[in-house]
Amino acid sequence: MANPILEFVGVSKKYGGNFALQDVSFDVRPGEIHAILGENGAGKSTLVKIVSGQVQPSAGTLMFKGTRVTVHTPARSRQMGVAMVQQELSVFDHLSIAENVFPDHRFAGSAGLINWNLLYRAAQGACEAAGFSADVRAPASALSPGRKQLVEILRCVHSNPSVLVLDEPTSGLNTHETAMLVSLLLSLRDRGVTVLYISHRIPEVLALSNRITILRDGRERATVENDGLTESSLVQMMVGRDLVSLYDPTATKQNGSGAASLAVEGLSGYGSVHDVDLTLGEGEILGVFGLEGSGSFELAETIVGLRRRRSGRLRVGTTVLRRWQPRKLLSLGVQYLHNNRKDAGLYLALDVSENAEAPRLKRLSSHGLLNRWKLSEVVRSSIQRFEIKARPRHQRVVNLSGGNQQKLMMSLCLDGVPKCFVVCEPTRGVDVGSKAQIHGFLRNVAAEGGSIMMFSSELPEIIALCTRVLIMRAGGVVGQLVGNDITEENVMARAAGASD
Amino acid sequence: MDAGYSLTSLARSYGIIFVTLVTFVVFSVSRKAFLSPENIYGLFYGVSLDLYAITGFTLLIIMGEIDLSVGSVYALSGTTAGYLATRGFPTEFGILIGILIGFAVGAGNGLLVVKLKINSIILTIGTLLTVRGLSDVVAATMAGNRYAEGFRAIARARFLSLNWTVPAMFLVVLVLEFVLSRSTSARVLYYIGNNRKSALIHGMRTDATRIGAFVLSGGLAALSGVLVASRITIADVDMGRHLEFTILTAAVIGGASLFGGRGRVVNSVVAYLFLAMLANGLIMFGVEPVFQQIIVGVILVAVVAADTQLNKEAG
Numbered sequence: 001m002a003n004p005i006l007e008f009v010g011v012s013k014k015y016g017g018n019f020a021l022q023d024v025s026f027d028v029r030p031g032e033i034h035a036i037l038g039e040n041g042a043g044k045s046t047l048v049k050i051v052s053g054q055v056q057p058s059a060g061t062l063m064f065k066g067t068r069v070t071v072h073t074p075a076r077s078r079q080m081g082v083a084m085v086q087q088e089l090s091v092f093d094h095l096s097i098a099e100n101v102f103p104d105h106r107f108a109g110s111a112g113l114i115n116w117n118l119l120y121r122a123a124q125g126a127c128e129a130a131g132f133s134a135d136v137r138a139p140a141s142a143l144s145p146g147r148k149q150l151v152e153i154l155r156c157v158h159s160n161p162s163v164l165v166l167d168e169p170t171s172g173l174n175t176h177e178t179a180m181l182v183s184l185l186l187s188l189r190d191r192g193v194t195v196l197y198i199s200h201r202i203p204e205v206l207a208l209s210n211r212i213t214i215l216r217d218g219r220e221r222a223t224v225e226n227d228g229l230t231e232s233s234l235v236q237m238m239v240g241r242d243l244v245s246l247y248d249p250t251a252t253k254q255n256g257s258g259a260a261s262l263a264v265e266g267l268s269g270y271g272s273v274h275d276v277d278l279t280l281g282e283g284e285i286l287g288v289f290g291l292e293g294s295g296s297f298e299l300a301e302t303i304v305g306l307r308r309r310r311s312g313r314l315r316v317g318t319t320v321l322r323r324w325q326p327r328k329l330l331s332l333g334v335q336y337l338h339n340n341r342k343d344a345g346l347y348l349a350l351d352v353s354e355n356a357e358a359p360r361l362k363r364l365s366s367h368g369l370l371n372r373w374k375l376s377e378v379v380r381s382s383i384q385r386f387e388i389k390a391r392p393r394h395q396r397v398v399n400l401s402g403g404n405q406q407k408l409m410m411s412l413c414l415d416g417v418p419k420c421f422v423v424c425e426p427t428r429g430v431d432v433g434s435k436a437q438i439h440g441f442l443r444n445v446a447a448e449g450g451s452i453m454m455f456s457s458e459l460p461e462i463i464a465l466c467t468r469v470l471i472m473r474a475g476g477v478v479g480q481l482v483g484n485d486i487t488e489e490n491v492m493a494r495a496a497g498a499s500d
Numbered sequence: 501m502d503a504g505y506s507l508t509s510l511a512r513s514y515g516i517i518f519v520t521l522v523t524f525v526v527f528s529v530s531r532k533a534f535l536s537p538e539n540i541y542g543l544f545y546g547v548s549l550d551l552y553a554i555t556g557f558t559l560l561i562i563m564g565e566i567d568l569s570v571g572s573v574y575a576l577s578g579t580t581a582g583y584l585a586t587r588g589f590p591t592e593f594g595i596l597i598g599i600l601i602g603f604a605v606g607a608g609n610g611l612l613v614v615k616l617k618i619n620s621i622i623l624t625i626g627t628l629l630t631v632r633g634l635s636d637v638v639a640a641t642m643a644g645n646r647y648a649e650g651f652r653a654i655a656r657a658r659f660l661s662l663n664w665t666v667p668a669m670f671l672v673v674l675v676l677e678f679v680l681s682r683s684t685s686a687r688v689l690y691y692i693g694n695n696r697k698s699a700l701i702h703g704m705r706t707d708a709t710r711i712g713a714f715v716l717s718g719g720l721a722a723l724s725g726v727l728v729a730s731r732i733t734i735a736d737v738d739m740g741r742h743l744e745f746t747i748l749t750a751a752v753i754g755g756a757s758l759f760g761g762r763g764r765v766v767n768s769v770v771a772y773l774f775l776a777m778l779a780n781g782l783i784m785f786g787v788e789p790v791f792q793q794i795i796v797g798v799i800l801v802a803v804v805a806a807d808t809q810l811n812k813e814a815g
Contacts, residue, residue: 306700330703344697349761350690358691359702361684369682412702 003066005030005163005194006051011060013046019218020046023060026213026223028163033185033195035205035226037238038215044198047215048167051196052084053077083161085169091148093141098123100140101154126154131180144293146177153181157188164188165196170204174291175496182208202231202238214238217431260315261451262334262420264303267312272298274475276312280420285442285452287462287486290472291495297339299472300424300455304329304336316420330359333419337410337426339455345409346397352408353379353392359412386411387437403434410441417450424455439465459488471495511810516754516767520774527781534781541666543780547773548669549655549727550743555676556713556720557747558768563713564693564760565620567609569627570721571743576635577601577722578729578739583642585651594651599722605631606718610711628744635739642735655731665727669769676765689713693760749796750775753803 004027013021021043028034038044049055050062053072062069064080077084091100098120107119123136132150140148149169156164166185170178185195185208199205205212206229213223214237221237262280267273272295280286290296301307303314305325314321316332326336338345347355356379357364364375379392386407390400397405406427413421426442427435442465446452456462462469469486471479471494479494527534534540553570560567581598585591609627613620646652657664680686688709691699700706725740732739747768754771756763775796782792 304701306697326701327703327705336701338697338701344695344701347691347694347698347761349694354690357687358698358704361687361704365684368684370684370687372682 003030004028004063005065006196007063007066008047009061009063011047011050011057011062013043013050013055014058021050021057022218024215024218024220025060026220028194028196029211030162030194031189031192032210033189033197033208035209035212036196036198036215037202037205037212037234038200042215042238043218044200044215045167046218048084048165048196048198051077051082051163051165081160081162083156083159083164085149085153085156085164085166091140091143091152094139096137097127097134097140097143097151098136100151101126101136101158103155104159126158130154130157130184132177146173146292149173150177150180153184157184161193163194163196165198167198168200169197170199170201174293175492178204200238202234206231206234261317262453263315265313265315267299267302267314268310269298269302269307270310272475273302273307276477278470278477280451280453282451283446283449284468285446285454285466287466287469288453288455288472289457289459289462289469289491289495292457294472294495295475296455296472297424298475300336300339300422300453303453304334304422306336335413335418335421337413337421337423339424339428341405341409341428345412346405348398349396351393351396352383352388352390352400355397355408356382356392356412360415363415382411382415386414386441401431403430406430406438407434410438414441414445417445417448419450421445421450421452422455423452425457426454427456427458427461459491462486462491463488513755513764513767516771516774520770520777523774523777523781527777527784531781531784533784539780541662543773543776544666544669545663546776547769548663548665549731550724550747550772551665551669551672551769552720552727553724553743554747554750554768554772555672555765556717557744558751558754558756558763558765559689560620560713560717561751561756561758562693562760562763563689563710564696565613565710565713566624566748566758567606567714567717567721568621568624568744568748569605569609569631570717570747571740572628572631572635573602573605573718573721574725574728574743575740576605576631576638576725578725578727579635579638579642579735581726582647582651582729582735583638586642586645586648591648591650591654595654595726598726599719602718602720602722602725603715604718606715606721607711609718610714613714614707614710632741636737639735639737639739643737644734646734647729651730652733653730655727673766673769680765685709690761693762695761746775747772749800752800755807757807 006028008024008026011021011024012019024043024047036044036047046055050057050072053074053076056072062072069076069080092103095103101123102119107115107122109115120136127134127136130150132147134143134147140151143151150173153166153169169181173181182204185197189195197205197209206226209226211223211225212229212234214221214234216238259282260279261282264276264278267276274295276299278286288296288299298307302309305328314324316329316334319332321328329336342348347358353376357370357375360375360378361370364371364378376392382388383390383392388400388404388407388411390404390408397408400408406429410426421442423442426438430438439461442452442454454462454466463486466486467483469481469491470477471481471491473495481490481494553574557567557570577598580601581594584594584597605627609620609624612618612623655663655665659667688699688704691702691704692706692709696706728739729735750771751763751768752758753774754764754767754769756768778796779789779792782795783789787795
């Protein structure tokens with residue numbers, strides 16, 4: 001057996017008092033596709049950052065081709081031939097697709113001038129080999145997010161890496177694009193490139209990898225050959241005992257009483273949302289699922305009044321609205337949880353207490369002046385109720401863990417029971433424990449008569465919580481599934497447009 | 501991590517006060533003329549006139565916007581008020597028109613920034629030039645003439661044997677400190693400055709608040725302009741030139757962030773006093789104004805560099 005190209009020996013990483021990674025040891029063999037599988041918060045991203053040199057391990061060593069790597073930096077990592085495809089897009093929007101695939105000066109002549117013909121031809125070839133056709137002279141901004149991701153992957157592939165690292169590469173891809181990526185990676189492996197593939201999507205990992213390392217809560221649970229493995233055995237290793245309580249199919253689902261608490265009629269936005277009608281019943285948890293680019297989060301933002309509308313009406317209880325903003329909806333009891341807490345929903349540079357007072361300014365004041373006593377009382381009880389681990393007056397929100405940030409953001413929406421709660425990606429980037437808690441909060445809202453419209457890209461979450469699911473594609477609602485028909489296969493088929 | 505955070509915020513809150521006190525002591529010990537009551541009083545009097553422009557500017561910075569037209573508005577409003585009074589209109593009428601001009605320019609800035617989503621730096625450079633042109637026309641008409649007696653009396657009115665603006669300054673700063681920390685409408689400025697989309701999600705009137713802050717900034721710059729015009733006796737083409745940069749420097753030295761969400765009016769005022777003191781003291785050391793701007797420039801760069809470093813360490 002060949003010597004490992006990469007080897008982790010007892011690697012740990014500590015952030016503050018918490019271990020993101022603890023005593024992780026495994027090796028990656030040359031020419032294999034090695035998958036790292038784990039839930040959000042299992043430590044996958046930290047592992048990637050250690051390989052790419054962005055983060056130094058607190059303990060343990062990283063070996064590359066049998067030599068110990070000391071003082072690992074991003075530049076050093078690139079020198080060793082490690083190429084990274086990051087989770088966040090880093091495409092140059094205003095440059096052509098060709099320049100994005102080959103950002104180096106590979107096609108420069110002796111005078112340092114670029115040979116454009118050569119560049120375009122090479123880029124065209126690269127795209128075709130990967131199975132997608134595009135005008136490589138067009139700016140990258142014209143591409144869909146999924147295509148941008150593919151361009152980024154092509155760039156890494158063509159930097160001739162010895163190890164290609166992909167961090168959740170399919171999170172922005174639709175089924176077709178995922179298939180393109182899979183065949184591209186398999187052809188790379190045949191050419192002898194080692195691939196480190198980080199994902200929490202079991203089917204892809206099973207289809208692609210030679211070996212799989214499973215991380216849970218920062219520890220390596222197993223490294224196994226992909227031979228005779230089943231999805232359920234992997235899930236077992238990945239989630240551990242928590243699975244039963246997390247996605248318990250027998251947990252009570254709220255059916256709703258039938259009376260509509262919120263209705264959307266003929267809603268169209270500019271560009272991404274077309275002619276949407278939907279009704280949300282009292283006490284119901286309605287799921288809305290769409291792949292990247294389907295316009296699902298745009299629909300959520302349009303409903304709550306964060307985006308401009310072309311046409312449409314909104315009915316909240318008995319109130320019919322033609323014009324509205326978040327402020328108006330809040331007064332009618334409609335709360336909104338944003339899909340990305342780094343973008344909006346919190347004030348990252350402020351402390352917990354200041355965050356907690358923001359949505360309650362009016363309630364916590366008399367004669368236009370803040371009542372500090374009432375404020376600290378409300379903050380304390382809210383932090384307790386949502387089990388947020390933080391010191392309200394001393395900790396800036398940016399320094400909290402993802403789970404605590406997410407719970408804080410949710411606590412800002414849930415002073416009482418909202419009449420209607422529009423929730424986007426409620427458990428994005430949180431640990432398993434917080435995830436179960438957040439699902440508990442949502443179930444409570446529905447049990448107490450509030451209705452929830454949940455936009456999520458995590459199908460297991462939708463299946464666990466919702467009794468009815470709307471599927472979006474190309475800015476419109478293209479299907480609805482109810483009860484036992486809500487399965488991953490059914491939802492994905494409709495979302496990807498396989499059948500209607 | 502937490503210790504770094506509190507140390508950082510301590511440096512931001514009180515650093516400028518400390519530096520100003522040290523500067524004061526150094527100049528007082530080394531130059532007798534500096535410590536004379538007339539000199540000290542002159543410094544405070546000067547700041548007490550510009551106070552209103554500094555306040556409006558700082559509120560905008562906290563909200564994450566900038567108004568570079570303050571110097572021009574200050575000049576146009578002051579010169580126009582004086583011009584009208586000199587032309588025989590009632591003094592009050594001149595003042596009213598001067599301040600209305602400020603509100604109007606502010607409203608224009610605010611509406612364009614909010615409704616057309618124009619970057620406020622670029623937009624207010626445009627208004628800076630436009631309004632300066634108008635103000636130059638008025639100043640040229642007045643050239644060399646003294647303002648009317650009644651108009652000149654405003655900044656010279658006395659209260660407890662002081663120019664009234666000096667005690668007013670202390671009162672205004674005290675009230676503002678209280679209001680900015682407790683008033684919900686002022687807190688909204690901080691939230692918008694930190695994350696406008698979050699503020700919108702949390703039900704704050706972001707558009708109206710942003711426009712309102714621009715209107716206020718224009719009006720307050722006009723008020724300062726009227727007071728200063730009244731003090732300077734003779735119409736001056738260079739009135740308020742580069743004032744926006746001096747105030748901007750003061751706000752940043754006082755701990756405000758150009759990205760919004762951070763800043764205190766009292767710190768901007770103290771920092772402005774510091775800059776005035778520095779100019780005053782350096783002249784006594786025979787340092788030419790040409791070299792003074794080099795010193796101020798270096799201080800600004802040093803403060804920003806230190807602040808960025810502190811920010812990094814605080815995570």
